[in-house]
Amino acid sequence: MSNAVSALNGKVAPGEVTIREAGLRGMITLRGDLSDSKLKSVCTGLSGADFPMPGQANCVDDKGLCWMSPDEMLILVPYAEVDAALELIEKNLKKKHHLAENVSDARALILVEGAYARDVIAKLAPVDLHPDSFAPGDFRRTHLGQVAAAFWMRDDDTFEVICFRSVAEYAFGLLEASAKAGPVRYFS
Template identity: 60%
Template sequence: MSNAVSALQAKTYAGFAEIEEAGLRGMITLRGDLSSTKVKNAATGAASVDFPGMGECNCVDEKGVAWMSPDELLVMTPYADAQPAAEKIAKTLAKTHALVANVSDARAVFFIRGPNAREVIAKLAPVDLSPDRFKPGQFRRTRLAQVPAAFWMRDAETFELICFRSVAGYVFDLLCNAAQPGSEVGAF
């Protein structure tokens, strides 16, 4: 089998917040009726976390489930587990109206760390990121400058961000530029 590598191979940048490409991550798109217990169990079974509410993401280490839309979930696993997990979910939901796709190789993941991480995202996305409006656990699909992206907070100082792999270089450059030392806004 070919040697899978992530788009930027764990490239990092230290500005007023730390930017790091997180490497490979297993991601499975699961579309279906999210009120169905079968669909819920299939997702939580693969990621071993609680089912997220609307606009939320539950994750522990590399495993997690994110609420993408009223009929779509993103199930995250370690990279090597994604294909078997997707096959297992597809088998469980064989008789249910659902779509399961392993999209791991179509995505890139970034970490933005530091007390000012919030500011880096706020410069790039049309989202209210004040600490009382965007909290750990919330999940937001939006755009980052000109490309689609989604992010959530691991904890008060760590953002995790996903985008399409084809724009990983663009997103890394954006984040680095927004985190340039001396460009702090101090809004939060």
């Protein structure tokens, strides 16, 4: 059996805004009735985070919940805990219509950290990132350049970006180039 390897092997592009791969992260896509109290309880129990409203992500350290669509939640857990989390989901939701899948190895997680992280993302995504429209905890599924991605703000200076593993190198390169180009200063 081979060892799990993250999409970019911990790649880092240091600078005023640092772009770095977050390494292996457990990711479970859970589809079902997001208004169901049992489903909500399972999600919050696994993540230790509050259940998010539409368009939101709630994260605590390396765990969290991201609202993906009206019937889909992305559950973030440590990579080593995915199998146990899936077992818990199946045990608690076995009589409820749902689908839970491990998507950890199909995705990459990239962090964008620094004073003008908002500018770095805004240059690449067709999303209104003005602080009045997009704040910590906000989450969007969109594109970065030509590839599908999702991102959320952890805090005022940190974005987390999820993309498919197959385009991780491209997404990282886009983010790195955007950071190197410097701030636009539109938001300040």
